[in-house]
Amino acid sequence: MTFLQVNHLKVYYPVRGGFFRTVIGHVKAVDQISFELQKGETYGLVGESGCGKTTTGRTIIGLVKATAGEILFDGKDLTKLSRREFAQHRKDIQMIFQDPYSSLNPRKRVLDIVAEPLRNFDKLSPQEEKRKVQHFIEKVGLHPESIYKYPHEFSGGQRQRIGIARALTLNPKLIIADEPVSALDVSVQAQVLNFMKDIQKEFQLTYLFISHDLGIIRHMCDRIGIMYRGQFVEEGTKEEIFQNPQHIYTKRLLSSIPNADPLKRQEQQKLRQQIEKEYEQSYSRYFDVEGRAYPLKRISKTHSVAIP
Amino acid sequence: MLKQSVLQIEHLRVSFRIHEEYYAAVDDVSLTVHENEVLAIVGESGCGKSALALSIIGLHPPERTKLEGAVMFKGNNLLTQSVQALNQIRGKDIGMIFQDPLTALNPLMTVGKQIEESMDYHTTLSASEKRKRTLELLERVGIPNPAQTYDRYPHELSGGMRQRVVIAIAIACNPAVIIADEPTTALDVTIQAQIIRLLKDLQQQMNTGIILITHDLGVVAEMADRVAVMYAGEIVELADVYTLFTRPLHPYTRSLLQSVPSTQTSRETLHVIQGIVPPLTKLPRTGCRFRARISWMDESTHESHPILREVEPNHWVRCTCYQHFYFPDGGERA
Numbered sequence: 001m002t003f004l005q006v007n008h009l010k011v012y013y014p015v016r017g018g019f020f021r022t023v024i025g026h027v028k029a030v031d032q033i034s035f036e037l038q039k040g041e042t043y044g045l046v047g048e049s050g051c052g053k054t055t056t057g058r059t060i061i062g063l064v065k066a067t068a069g070e071i072l073f074d075g076k077d078l079t080k081l082s083r084r085e086f087a088q089h090r091k092d093i094q095m096i097f098q099d100p101y102s103s104l105n106p107r108k109r110v111l112d113i114v115a116e117p118l119r120n121f122d123k124l125s126p127q128e129e130k131r132k133v134q135h136f137i138e139k140v141g142l143h144p145e146s147i148y149k150y151p152h153e154f155s156g157g158q159r160q161r162i163g164i165a166r167a168l169t170l171n172p173k174l175i176i177a178d179e180p181v182s183a184l185d186v187s188v189q190a191q192v193l194n195f196m197k198d199i200q201k202e203f204q205l206t207y208l209f210i211s212h213d214l215g216i217i218r219h220m221c222d223r224i225g226i227m228y229r230g231q232f233v234e235e236g237t238k239e240e241i242f243q244n245p246q247h248i249y250t251k252r253l254l255s256s257i258p259n260a261d262p263l264k265r266q267e268q269q270k271l272r273q274q275i276e277k278e279y280e281q282s283y284s285r286y287f288d289v290e291g292r293a294y295p296l297k298r299i300s301k302t303h304s305v306a307i308p
Numbered sequence: 309m310l311k312q313s314v315l316q317i318e319h320l321r322v323s324f325r326i327h328e329e330y331y332a333a334v335d336d337v338s339l340t341v342h343e344n345e346v347l348a349i350v351g352e353s354g355c356g357k358s359a360l361a362l363s364i365i366g367l368h369p370p371e372r373t374k375l376e377g378a379v380m381f382k383g384n385n386l387l388t389q390s391v392q393a394l395n396q397i398r399g400k401d402i403g404m405i406f407q408d409p410l411t412a413l414n415p416l417m418t419v420g421k422q423i424e425e426s427m428d429y430h431t432t433l434s435a436s437e438k439r440k441r442t443l444e445l446l447e448r449v450g451i452p453n454p455a456q457t458y459d460r461y462p463h464e465l466s467g468g469m470r471q472r473v474v475i476a477i478a479i480a481c482n483p484a485v486i487i488a489d490e491p492t493t494a495l496d497v498t499i500q501a502q503i504i505r506l507l508k509d510l511q512q513q514m515n516t517g518i519i520l521i522t523h524d525l526g527v528v529a530e531m532a533d534r535v536a537v538m539y540a541g542e543i544v545e546l547a548d549v550y551t552l553f554t555r556p557l558h559p560y561t562r563s564l565l566q567s568v569p570s571t572q573t574s575r576e577t578l579h580v581i582q583g584i585v586p587p588l589t590k591l592p593r594t595g596c597r598f599r600a601r602i603s604w605m606d607e608s609t610h611e612s613h614p615i616l617r618e619v620e621p622n623h624w625v626r627c628t629c630y631q632h633f634y635f636p637d638g639g640e641r642a
Contacts (some may be wrong), residue, residue: 049496155584185352185353186352186525186564186567186568187352187580188584189567190568190578193569194577197576212497215568215569220569252498253498255501256501257497258497258500258501258504258524258527258529259529259530260525260526260529260568262529262532262550262553263554269505272501
């Protein structure tokens with residue numbers, strides 16, 4: 001079942017210059033991308049910094065305005081809604097941010113942080129509110145008494161779980177997780193990732209998981225879209241992307257991942273050189289004269305590649 | 309072939325003053341760096357790896373830091389050197405590469421001038437010789453169009469190019485040792501792969517000893533020759549990279565390796581290390597410091613005064629608990 005559909009989404013930022021500060025061009029942060037999320041799945045958006053993956057996530061939740069295109073959620077186009085109409089849908093879409101140190105207000109208690117979305121949408125008595133906050137705080141594995149503490153009293157992993165509790169309070173259907181663990185140490189990372197998988201089952205959540213770390217993407221996601229300069233270059237299931245990458249950029253990205261086996265160092269190095277050579281030689285096969293990717297072409301039921 | 313040692317850290321203890329009391333962030337660490345080798349120091353934040361690296365070149369504020377032990381370099385103990393003497397060594401014999409290339413570079417100075425700056429201090433080259441050497445260095449670190457880049461400012465370069473400039477500064481005076489503190493953490497994977505390659509090449513060409521500080525086990529597997537795993541200020545395991553990845557012994561090393569999602573193997577749930585790295589003021593100072601995080605292990609498996617022991621040639625492990633260690637959730641992935 002299609003749950004969220006993004007059609008030809010564009011986010012352009014004008015570049016002004018000259019004497020009258022007229023628009024002389026555009027930065028195409030997101031350029032004509034289309035993808036859909038199925039209910040209950042985890043969809044991974046991968047790419048290097050500046051590829052537009054974060055902008056895509058922020059546009060879906062309404063933090064960035066789309067220049068053109070549609071975002072269909074529950075049959076409604078989110079880009080066409082007024083502020084008030086959009087507010088109704090905001091309940092269903094929540095976000096987990098990257099940095100647990102800057103995404104929690106240091107001057108608020110955990111109770112007020114987690115209750116903030118509740119206060120925006122539901123009219124609860126203070127007792128009900130406290131009960132509900134404690135329920136979610138326990139769900140994320142923190143002590144119910146910790147609702148009277150301030151963010152600085154928690155470790156990074158605990159803070160990230162407070163951020164998750166805040167995202168869960170309104171029973172959202174879709175959670176956009178923008179690099180949720182990249183600010184955390186590996187052992188804490190594991191804890192948060194495991195936890196995100198658990199609550200996905202429990203609350204039947206759909207995730208849009210944005211990350212640059214392919215190891216984490218492979219661990220978490222069912223389907224993956226690879227972005228390059230605001231466009232998709234490849235989309236497919238986890239197996240298709242990791243075992244049978246078709247686009248040269250995907251291959252290049254995958255070969256760059258550090259190999260956890262030091263014995264394979266030489267082998268990996270050879271593979272990288274070979275792909276780098278292929279990248280240089282066949283660049284024009286994969287990108288047009290302006291260096292932009294071609295539109296996606298379906299090569300199997302689930303696998304699409306940007307080739308001419 | 310036996311490699312010459314270039315830097316010896318002997319019983320180093322680095323303590324910071326917090327509320328009138330000193331707490332050791334690095335506790336009795338001894339390590340030797342050889343020429344032409346990458347010695348990786350791995351651990352999570354708060355394990356003391358950066359504190360260790362910065363103390364080698366005296367970058368801790370002296371009024372709040374107590375340094376004990378010795379860091380021997382070319383016959384001198386760096387810990388007792390004056391600032392003037394250290395300035396002769398830093399940037400010349402010991403180069404430094406920091407994590408974030410944008411903050412490590414001066415935004416108001418062209419790339420060329422910044423590279424020449426270290427030669428101003430440490431060499432007597434003429435202006436034209438310095439320029440020539442700078443252009444060579446830029447080419448060596450893989451920057452296309454060195455002559456153009458020479459006059460550029462850091463903000464005009466991409467992250468990868470900036471890190472190459474930082475590396476050029478570090479190697480400008482042919483250092484014997486380079487300290488690289490998370491050199492690829494701020495970079496994208498494709499750029500990371502290039503920078504790792506570059507550092508490996510430079511290590512071999514210049515016969516340099518590189519101390520690599522990182523939390524990323526993938527980078528260690530790609531780059532290191534020997535690895536020291538640190539926990540709570542102590543080295544808990546020390547081995548060559550192949551041994552460490554194929555036969556890790558200490559519970560902390562094994563737990564770390566199990567908690568990383570890898571692209572090579574897949575596993576439904578990742579291993580989670582119980583508890584948290586304790587803050588500096590609450591570090592356990594007696595017994596096995598990792599004890600609290602593997603609480604299912606019987607107390608008797610730990611030593612009361614764990615020491616780093618050579619359990620097989622060149623493979624050192626602290627505490628005896630590794631002999632009985634198992635994961636409570638069952639198997640360990642291969």
